[in-house]
Amino acid sequence: MNCNSQQWLTRLRISAKLPFSYFVRSIPIAHPLCFAPGSIGLPCILSSTSNPSMLLYVGLVDSNIVLVNQGRTISVKLWLTSQLQSGGNFTFSGSQDHFFGIGSDILFPRKTGSPLAENIKPGAPCYATLQTPTENFLISSSNWDNSFKVISLSEGRVVQSIRQHKDVVTAVSVTSDGSIVATGSHDTTVMLWEVCQGRAHDKRASSSQNELSRRETVVSRTPLHIFCGHDDTVTCLYASSELDIVMSGSKDGSCVIHTLREGRS
Secondary structure (H helix, E strand, O other): OOHHHHHHHHHHHHHHOOOHHHHHHHOOOOOOOOOOOOOOOHHHHHHHOOOOOOEEEEEEEOOEEEEEEOOOEEEEEEEEEHHHHOOOOOOOOOOOOOOEEEEEEEEEEEEOOOOEOOOOOOOHHHEEEEEOOOOEEEEEOOEOOOOEEEEEOOOOOEEEEEOOOOOOEEEEEEOOOOOEEEEEEOOOOEEEEEEOOOOOOOOOOOOHHHHHHOOOOOEOOOOOEEEOOOOOOEEEEEEEOOOOEEEEEEOOOOEEEEEOOOOOO
16 A cells, blocks of 8 residues: 555544454455566467467568568568668668668569468468569468469469479479478478479460460479488578579478589588
8 A cells, every 4th residue: 555545544543433444354456477487478368369460571672672471371561761762772781861761562462372281280381482583473382282382473363273292382482593492291291393484485375364374384393302301391592593502491400402403412
């Protein structure tokens, strides 16, 4: 109790001729809540208030930001800086004006259109951006049909679906030059795929009715290499054409390195 409360109770006790302890017992007192150390953690709180808008993946392609949230909804936004707006290069120099932000939607939020595989919690390793001379794409995995999908970032639709793994694809990676896509799977293998520089369209696909029947090939339909060496699910990948390596990490704790071009371990 504070000082004012004690003074008020003293005056009331004198006027009513009652013991001071009577009034103290009549006032509810808030007691602090005590918890054992480690009984409550932030991950537990987050899991109990799961938010479908929680971001799983953030990628930067050209001057655009690619976002994928927990609801498997993708959106593309314009990355704004004063340097880019004036036609300059993006730098972190001291002379640059302090203006950074996200601009208007280039691609409004939309579902990826593929159901998630059971018992799979997708994360950042399940997505990667791919740049080609003609268009930019998002590589999406963890699909129920064991495929990985190529999604157009300008149209927001699946332009190619490839299914060669025997189990769910759990990790993807793209080389910096956009020439190779690497995929890892719950089947413990890693596959490399060549990127076709451009898309082949059907000449008859001039009308909107035939648009979905266009033949589009962004990634080769057959793998360039198939790597083994893990005893459990592949959880992460890194592919580099400059270093001529592809590195894969697994749930079994192993890390395997293969050459990119010849496929040697």
